[in-house]
Amino acid sequence: MRLSVRQAAFDLGAEANAFTAGLTGAGAVVTFTGLVRDEGGRLAALEIEHYPGMTERAITAMMETAARRWYLADALVIHRHGRLAADEAIMMVATAARHRAEAFAAAEFLMDYLKSRAPFWKKEFGPDGAEWVTAKDADEAALRRW
Amino acid sequence: MQLDVLYFAWLRERIGLPRERVETHAATVAGLVAELAAREDRYALAFADLASVRVALDQELAEFTAPLAGVREVAFFPPMTGG
Numbered sequence A: 001m002r003l004s005v006r007q008a009a010f011d012l013g014a015e016a017n018a019f020t021a022g023l024t025g026a027g028a029v030v031t032f033t034g035l036v037r038d039e040g041g042r043l044a045a046l047e048i049e050h051y052p053g054m055t056e057r058a059i060t061a062m063m064e065t066a067a068r069r070w071y072l073a074d075a076l077v078i079h080r081h082g083r084l085a086a087d088e089a090i091m092m093v094a095t096a097a098r099h100r101a102e103a104f105a106a107a108e109f110l111m112d113y114l115k116s117r118a119p120f121w122k123k124e125f126g127p128d129g130a131e132w133v134t135a136k137d138a139d140e141a142a143l144r145r146w
Numbered sequence B: 001m002q003l004d005v006l007y008f009a010w011l012r013e014r015i016g017l018p019r020e021r022v023e024t025h026a027a028t029v030a031g032l033v034a035e036l037a038a039r040e041d042r043y044a045l046a047f048a049d050l051a052s053v054r055v056a057l058d059q060e061l062a063e064f065t066a067p068l069a070g071v072r073e074v075a076f077f078p079p080m081t082g083g
Helices: A012-021 A054-069 A100-117 A137-143 B009-015 B029-037 B041-046
Strands: A002-006 A028-035 A045-050 A074-080 A082-084 A089-097 A120-126 A129-132 B002-007 B019-023 B054-057 B060-062 B073-077
Touching: A002 A054, A012 A028, A012 A074, A012 A089, A028 A100, A054 A074, A054 A100, A074 A100, A089 A100, A100 A137, B002 B009, B002 B029, B009 B041, B009 B073, B029 B041, B029 B073
Parallel strands: A002 A074, B002 B073
Antiparallel strands: A028 A089, A045 A082, A045 A120, A074 A089, A120 A129, B002 B019, B054 B060, B054 B073
């Protein structure tokens, strides 16, 4: 398992290839990539703050839970922080399992938990100034299915 | 007891600092919040609506009723918006 919390951009293709190349015995790889939405052209930039230390702890715990529950062959999480422009990649998740149902479920589980249990906070910069993104009830509700 | 208290996102902005060392005799998180809120308006404002504040004790999410005994680091922040 590998976790990278960083400011720098990542190469989705290179990460997916390296992840897949390291596998033995897996039949399915799922990758998800999150991008900065431009909000209809209104978003100038997105700033992501995080809690160094707790971020790594929280995500590692989620990855260990996912690995046990879906018998993952491997998992990867990359999540960026700092200032990002519209259309940039914020984060990616990759999961590898024997079959695709497990790989998809584990990726969705990790996404749901990253959204509301990893200590990141987004601030949007637009034409009317800056505003903190508020958590959605739907994000909290999404955790209940697990 | 001395605690490192950290603030993130709009709590950090309202209070005006990212972290501070706090001397307290509070037994629980709620007790610490009451002490902080009584200090100055900026703290009272930051802790005015606890429904939109989360707390972590030594980097683990916790409840406001949680005891502070043995804790070294307390962090206050809004609901998380990662992913």
